[in-house]
Amino acid sequence: MAANQHTLLLDRGNLKRRNRFNKAVEIAATVAAGIAVAVLVIVVGSVFLNGVDALSWHFLTTPTALFGESGGGISNAIVGSAIMVAVAAVIAIPIGILVAIFTTEFASPRVAHPIRFVLDILNGVPTIITAIFIYGLIVIPQGKQSGFAASIALAIVMLPIVARTGQEVLSLVPGALKEGAHALGIARWRSTLRITIPTAAGGLITGSLLAVARVAGETAPMLFLSSIVAQGVQTDPSQPLASIPYFIFQASESPKPEAHTEAWAAALVLIAFVLALNIFARAFYARSRKRMGA
Amino acid sequence: MSKRLLSVIVAALALSVALAACGSSSSDSSSSGSSSGGGANSPLVGAGSTLVAPLMSKWQSDFNSKAEITVTYGAIGSGGGIEQITSRTVDFGASDAPLTEEQFEEADAQGEVVQIPWALSGTVPAYNLEGGPKGLKLNGEILSGIYLGTITSWDDPAIAKLNPGASLPATKITPVYRSDGSGDTYAFTNYLSTVSPEFESQVGTSTQVKFPTGVGAEKNDGVAAAIGQTDGAIGYVGLAYAASNELSVPLVENSAGAFPEPGVKSVEAAAAAVEEIGANNEISLAELPSTAEGAYPISTYTYVIVPLETEKATEMKKFIEYAITEGQSYGPDLEFAPLPKQVIAADKEAIAKIGG
């Protein structure tokens, strides 16, 4: 590096060239960012333009049509997805937060570190593998698919997200708060529940919302765990339930243009939900961080 | 504020859990209860063949209104149907391909199963050729050449010979096949293996084979989509799919040297030419006598596979009975031929065995 510094000190008369090259790089970087934004606009734009026509109140409130018929909608898929994601959230969020509490409040670094490691690995497990796991664990012994099995798979996908963001946020809670509580003789469980968690609540909620956004669009588990569904709107999670991602997947492989339009419309609904949730979660966190005095 | 928000969210989640729990408990009570009005009978869950799916759809709604039993069906391909019924993750499996000995062994592991032919249709090598004629004449040799990769262009002399006077563009042929476990694959490869020893040795007959060339797609829908999107593509699909997607349908030469129009009539003729029913109710329509002039050479039965011992024996028997009698009336509109009398008789015998 020393050699480079020396060449900079000398004006070798190539300043123009260096500046031009610099300009070229700057343009390239800007173009790159432009490409990324353009791709986003193109993809979301395609979904919007192709799907908005089919999007109607009828579409949202009618179940999927029978095989070979048209004029159906995605009401059963919306309800099914909502139920499966809700059940997954009820399972994953408390467990995820508890894991985060464990690693930040109770565990020694010797124990916390491997657990963090395990969570990272869990995060990197392809969801298709998680789907196989639950298929072997639940579907085969039970002799049937179920929305519940899909929820467990989704919960496994959510868990590392909730736990990791939870860990990050809990470790940001000022030590002074916790020590103060301890000095006043407040029991650990009380201070954790009444002081630490509320202080970190913004981040915990954000992490949970982001995890929900992540699994709302998960398709792989649906393939094996909740794909053979009955007609009409079903609400029983012990039976397979329709889901928006699986609907899109199936419709995308159909030869009929009507099915494609329905796929775009369902994709529009899903993308709107996921993106809105994402933006809201981040904005929420930014606001709560400001109030936290960070 | 954050605490309140937290409790609101917890309450909302708890509410959804409660709803979900209510949903499951109410259905538990309805399925364990004895007969009462509407839908209290156990639903039948099945999966498998996409060939029979259009007909199944009609059966589902009609049967539901007549017998008030809900039938749920997942059209995942015959291979999937066999797999699911073997592991008993569904109540019945549907497959165009009869079970092999090995598959029977595996399926019987959890209790004997019975195989019942309940519909009759055909697989047709539909194609998409811009500038090409409709109703192109093809034969077994050409088809196996296409799928073996020896015939690669639509203006191949073999095709020209069979279609004198037709203007054939020099488009490349793209064979499309089923990448999932498919009864259509079984029917098609069964036919090709019968007419071409080379095909039999190189590829063989099964629900899933390794084609040396071509593009794979899933389910009848996927193949139909692939054909429609690619100029020069040819792929085997169930008759109903070729019709509903308006794909070009060729005339395939049969063992009598004739080129019958693929459809209900020619499928019926093929079934009439084969009276023999196998030990497990399997019937192959690939080898047709040379006297069957009007027979369509790639016809196929499609079967339902049910365990003899099942809690839902009553409903299952009702449904299969319905399918082979009243249900058949929906067939012709969807390119399904009516079951021959001797098959219905054999079926009724098999149905009687269900439920011990």
Place this chain on the structure above:
Amino acid sequence: MEAGTLSNPVLRARRNLTDRIGDPLLRGLAGLAAVVAVAALAGIVYEVIHLAWPAIKEFGLGFITTNDWNPVTKRFGAAPFLYGTVVTSLIALLLAAPLSIAISIYLTELAPRRIMRPVATLVDMLAAIPTVILGLWGILVLGPFMRDTIEPALHSVLGFLPIFDGDPSAFGYLTAALILTIMITPIITSVTREVFETVPGDLKEASYALGATRWEMIRQVVLPYSRPGIVGATILGLGRAIGEAIAVAQVIGGANLINASLFHTGGTLAAQIASQYSNSAGLQKASLAYLGLILLVFAVVVNVIARIIVQRGRIKDIDDYDIGVVATQAQSL
């Protein structure tokens, strides 16, 4: 903090029953949760090995190099899908890595404050798009575009190369690789951005003081400083790419053979499992689980390596903490 929580505990000399139960209870529940998390991972590994066992017994390690997938002769091998996974992921990396670095440079060094936040958010949003929608777009928009425009162009200019030799097709390795590129660019970008932001300002200032242009400063200070982070980010992206099943299954065409041409249809480990698992039985199903085992090992190893490299290269300053970044990484990895 509310006043009510502090009443009385100071005055109580000994802990009451609730506290005596509460502490161990919370600790126990939290510990239980941690056990659940570990058990989930252990369960996954166990179950995949268990389901793959018949195939492992039948084929042994030779499975990995067998270039065959024949349900009729019952001979199965992973080679075609390993090939597909490696090819599509590598191409995606080759395209995404420079792109991501360029984007990160823009966001950290070039963009004015007002533009930086929205653009960064937009790039992060790309990571949030469900992959099935990317696959839908791939089938209906990108695929035909590849078949009608890009691939013929590549073929006419570079057709002498085996990888661009062959008929243009909407579905195949190249289309899948492009979809993967779109998928992993936001991931690599977010980690790289975070790493770039930790470069000490003094070093950058020093470089400028010595007369460097912005690019020269980046090349001499930011990039070398961030190298472990960039490498780690790229490997994280790789991990995401190899595990993607749905979008790839939608656009890769489902062939079971290795093919030199990038236009040709093919398969990857994840996509093959997605297409075939519920359709197959017996040895074939076990072979798919064996593919899953290979995929799992591959994904875990890649992820672990990436994490180690990123951790080593990252110095986290509390004020620089951005949950959006962590969340993007956490949710898309």
